[in-house]
Amino acid sequence: MKVLKFGGTSVANEENITHVKNIVAQVDDHKVIVVVSALGGITDLLLETAGQAAEQNGDYKNNLKVIEERHLQTIKALIPIDQQSKTLSKVKSELNSLETLLEGAFSIGEITPKLSDKIVSYGELLSSYIISEFFITADLDAVHKDARELIKTNDIHGKAVVNFDLTNTKCRDFVSNSSNKIIVLGGFIASATNGDSTTLGRGGSDYTAAIITGAINADILEIWTDVSGMYTANPKIVKQARAIDHISYEEAMELSHFGAKVLYPPTIQPVLSMGIPIRIKNTFKPSDPGTLITKNQLKEGKTVRGISHVEHIALLSLEGSGMVGIPGISKRFFEVLSLNQISVILITQASSEHSICVGISSDDIDRAVLVVNEAFEYEISLEKIKPVIAEKDLAIIALVGDKMKSHQGLSGKMFSTLGKNNVNIRAIAQGASERNISAVIDKEDVKKALNSLHEEFFEENIKQLNLFVMGVGNVGSKLLTQIQQQQKYLKENLKLNIRVIGISNSRTMVFSENGIALDSWEKALAAGEKADKTAFFNKVKELNYRNSIFVDNTASDIVSDTYATYLGQSISVVTCNKIACSSEYNNYRKLKNLAKEYNAPFLFETNVGAGLPIIDTLKHLIASGDKVLKIQAVLSGSLNFVFNNFNAKNTFKDIVKQAQEEGYTEPDPKIDLSGVDVMRKILILARESGYQLEIEDIENKSFLPQQALDTKNNEDFFSSLEKNEAIFQELYKEAQASESKLKYVAQFEDGKASVGLQNIPKKHDFYNLEGSDNIVLFYTERYPDQPMIIKGAGAGAEVTASGIFADIIRIGNF
Numbered sequence: 001m002k003v004l005k006f007g008g009t010s011v012a013n014e015e016n017i018t019h020v021k022n023i024v025a026q027v028d029d030h031k032v033i034v035v036v037s038a039l040g041g042i043t044d045l046l047l048e049t050a051g052q053a054a055e056q057n058g059d060y061k062n063n064l065k066v067i068e069e070r071h072l073q074t075i076k077a078l079i080p081i082d083q084q085s086k087t088l089s090k091v092k093s094e095l096n097s098l099e100t101l102l103e104g105a106f107s108i109g110e111i112t113p114k115l116s117d118k119i120v121s122y123g124e125l126l127s128s129y130i131i132s133e134f135f136i137t138a139d140l141d142a143v144h145k146d147a148r149e150l151i152k153t154n155d156i157h158g159k160a161v162v163n164f165d166l167t168n169t170k171c172r173d174f175v176s177n178s179s180n181k182i183i184v185l186g187g188f189i190a191s192a193t194n195g196d197s198t199t200l201g202r203g204g205s206d207y208t209a210a211i212i213t214g215a216i217n218a219d220i221l222e223i224w225t226d227v228s229g230m231y232t233a234n235p236k237i238v239k240q241a242r243a244i245d246h247i248s249y250e251e252a253m254e255l256s257h258f259g260a261k262v263l264y265p266p267t268i269q270p271v272l273s274m275g276i277p278i279r280i281k282n283t284f285k286p287s288d289p290g291t292l293i294t295k296n297q298l299k300e301g302k303t304v305r306g307i308s309h310v311e312h313i314a315l316l317s318l319e320g321s322g323m324v325g326i327p328g329i330s331k332r333f334f335e336v337l338s339l340n341q342i343s344v345i346l347i348t349q350a351s352s353e354h355s356i357c358v359g360i361s362s363d364d365i366d367r368a369v370l371v372v373n374e375a376f377e378y379e380i381s382l383e384k385i386k387p388v389i390a391e392k393d394l395a396i397i398a399l400v401g402d403k404m405k406s407h408q409g410l411s412g413k414m415f416s417t418l419g420k421n422n423v424n425i426r427a428i429a430q431g432a433s434e435r436n437i438s439a440v441i442d443k444e445d446v447k448k449a450l451n452s453l454h455e456e457f458f459e460e461n462i463k464q465l466n467l468f469v470m471g472v473g474n475v476g477s478k479l480l481t482q483i484q485q486q487q488k489y490l491k492e493n494l495k496l497n498i499r500v501i502g503i504s505n506s507r508t509m510v511f512s513e514n515g516i517a518l519d520s521w522e523k524a525l526a527a528g529e530k531a532d533k534t535a536f537f538n539k540v541k542e543l544n545y546r547n548s549i550f551v552d553n554t555a556s557d558i559v560s561d562t563y564a565t566y567l568g569q570s571i572s573v574v575t576c577n578k579i580a581c582s583s584e585y586n587n588y589r590k591l592k593n594l595a596k597e598y599n600a601p602f603l604f605e606t607n608v609g610a611g612l613p614i615i616d617t618l619k620h621l622i623a624s625g626d627k628v629l630k631i632q633a634v635l636s637g638s639l640n641f642v643f644n645n646f647n648a649k650n651t652f653k654d655i656v657k658q659a660q661e662e663g664y665t666e667p668d669p670k671i672d673l674s675g676v677d678v679m680r681k682i683l684i685l686a687r688e689s690g691y692q693l694e695i696e697d698i699e700n701k702s703f704l705p706q707q708a709l710d711t712k713n714n715e716d717f718f719s720s721l722e723k724n725e726a727i728f729q730e731l732y733k734e735a736q737a738s739e740s741k742l743k744y745v746a747q748f749e750d751g752k753a754s755v756g757l758q759n760i761p762k763k764h765d766f767y768n769l770e771g772s773d774n775i776v777l778f779y780t781e782r783y784p785d786q787p788m789i790i791k792g793a794g795a796g797a798e799v800t801a802s803g804i805f806a807d808i809i810r811i812g813n814f
């Protein structure tokens with residue numbers, strides 16, 4: 001004997017019900033009990049309609065029409081026209097009774113739990129009847145049975161308690177006396193001893209099926225639903241979740257208790273005691289193996305088996321000095337909740353006994369506050385206990401696994417993962433069975449928390465990085481191309497899945513929640529909404545993705561002013577924009593501190609030497625205990641390019657222009673030529689070496705005539721270079737005369753920094769510096785005489801983009 005239960009989606013319409021029939025027809029057993037839910041959505045609709053009628057809102061009639069139509073239409077689509085009349089007339093007569101009940105509620109303007117149960121029971125009553133008639137007309141040996149005649153309960157309406165003795169006998173008798181192969185009945189509905197309709201709680205059709213399975217000692221209970229089993233997390237929220245092959249009753253119970261709605265929590269009980277296996281299957285993919293639930297799970301397999309969550313949670317806390325050492329407070333607290341049918345989902349108690357805190361459904365919170373305050377009225381009046389505190393808009397997430405108890409470090413990993421992603425934890429509970437660790441968090445953080453935990457515990461360390469890129473000029477567009485080219489490699493080799501979720505330039509911005517296609521981002525961006533820095537940040541925050549990284553490829557101070565807001569939300573920042581790190585020391589420090597406090601890396605390798613690993617090397621030197629004594633460097637790829645190409649045969653202005661056109665200078669070339677850019681770089685190196693320096697502390701022996709320094713725009717700047725050509729030619733000649741080359745050198749020693757043009761003689765390390773190369777000599781306590789040298793291309797969009805990319809990857813490995 002087998003019991004098959006089909007949920008609301010599985011029987012939502014004629015097409016789905018046809019799948020159901022095909023599945024049932026193929027069952028190779030002498031007896032099959034088919035338990036069905038109401039047509040998908042009907043239970044909700046019935047409750048809504050009843051609510052409207054009770055509020056004397058005439059709209060209930062429209063809803064009733066929809067309910068009628070859904071059922072009549074299903075009959076017409078499934079049953080051959082010449083055989084419809086019996087089914088249609090029976091269903092119409094039931095719908096008339098339903099209408100009468102609703103009219104009653106409307107006229108008195110009230111609905112009792114008893115009437116509500118009666119009304120809502122029509123969902124399963126009608127669905128099971130229609131499906132059984134469809135089976136019969138499709139030549140299956142089927143019969144319909146009203147489940148209310150088999151499942152007997154007490155009279156607590158809404159969530160009745162089953163009388164197993166009576167129910168088991170009725171189920172056994174009926175099944176053994178029935179000659180039909182297939183018995184179809186509605187789930188969820190039952191009746192009290194006096195015959196009144198009762199229900200088993202939302203999602204209760206699973207329970208009905210389990211009760212019958214236990215009663216008749218069936219061989220297996222199959223729960224057919226719209227997903228291929230019990231997943232490692234809700235597949236609608238975590239895309240990477242996968243079906244668990246095999247799981248124990250206890251684990252399944254724990255997962256369903258904490259929100260894995262695929263199985264109604266009480267379902268396990270009746271089958272657990274008999275040791276009957278449950279299989280969860282997908283009606284729409286019947287060949288998928290699904291999940292098998294038995295006494296013991298497979299020996300191998302993960303320690304953490306699944307992550308579940310319950311939304312609509314509120315915390316209720318009872319606090320007060322008067323609670324300490326007084327027995328019975330907890331008892332009274334739980335008693336009053338239980339008497340009012342408020343079920344407790346999670347409990348935490350501080351060891352000080354100063355407070356008890358429970359997680360309950362948000363629906364119950366207002367009532368809970370009332371009844372608890374009433375129960376402790378006396379203690380509250382004496383100020384021994386404070387009025388109960390309620391916090392709403394929360395959710396519970398739970399890690400579940402039988403073997404978790406024998407593993408250390410799981411909760412540490414759980415909470416550090418959540419912490420890294422800025423998920424605030426409001427309460428924690430670990431079941432004494434140690435089969436679960438649960439945390440209460442803000443409901444806005446659920447998606448991020450589930451995905452980060454899933455990544456941490458299930459995805460073989462594939463880490464998803466979510467990028468928000470501002471600035472797609474020379475550097476930014478190269479970065480996007482490089483990411484596109486490397487996406488596959490990074491996934492396979494570094495287990496990093498990089499997605500670009502948002503892009504903005506100064507005109508427009510665009511977001512795509514699953515990642516922007518990198519072969520067509522220009523088009524998407526052009527069609528985007530109007531760019532706005534604050535709106536961009538708000539969107540990043542609202543999306544609330546794990547491992548979010550803000551990438552600044554601009555040279556704008558307005559953009560660098562926003563870093564603190566990102567870091568404060570635990571969003572990492574990667575930038576090639578030097579403004580923030582060379583601004584006031586306090587601001588630089590603040591950003592570094594925020595990065596530490598919120599666990600969000602702030603990386604700016606490309607601020608010095610483009611893609612060369614200068615800052616990273618420096619960091620490693622310092623971290624390993626070395627101390628910087630002196631830095632000598634040529635840090636301007638632009639100036640190096642200019643002085644390497646400038647000679648008696650061309651003009652200074654033309655070479656600067658060329659450097660600008662080839663992307664070797666800042667958008668404003670004066671920033672390079674005046675030495676400001678080099679000052680910023682040496683300042684950053686000095687700061688990263690541990691010195692507290694301001695830009696004003698740096699000596700700048702500028703070679704530009706004052707007139708050029710005073711210009712206000714690029715055009716004036718270039719024309720001033722043209723006018724002063726003689727000065728530049730003179731510098732060139734002087735260098736030639738001493739067999740030297742002109743290099744713009746930055747120096748830091750004894751806490752002092754300077755920048756300026758120098759004649760570099762032949763033997764010097766800097767003499768042979770080609771093109772736009774940079775070179776840095778680090779003299780440290782460990783490298784006092786022979787410095788550590790880093791040399792290579794120090795400017796250009798391609799290398800800068802690769803430096804930014806390297807920072808992004810560093811965050812991936814963080």
Ligand code: ADP
Pocket residue numbers: 006007008009010037203224225226227229230231232233234235236255259260261262263306307308
């Ligand atoms: P039915 O109507 O068939 O009873 P439910 O909607 O009650 O179906 O339960 C199936 C749904 O449970 C899935 O569509 C999925 O959204 C949700 N769900 C939540 N957590 C899990 C999980 N861990 N594994 C599978 N499904 C889950």
Ligand code: ASP
Pocket residue numbers: 007008037038043044123187188201202203204205206
């Ligand atoms: N129809 C009921 C509900 O929606 C029972 C069920 O589907 O399990 O809650």
Ligand code: MG
Pocket residue numbers: 007203206261262263264
């Ligand atoms: Mg269900």
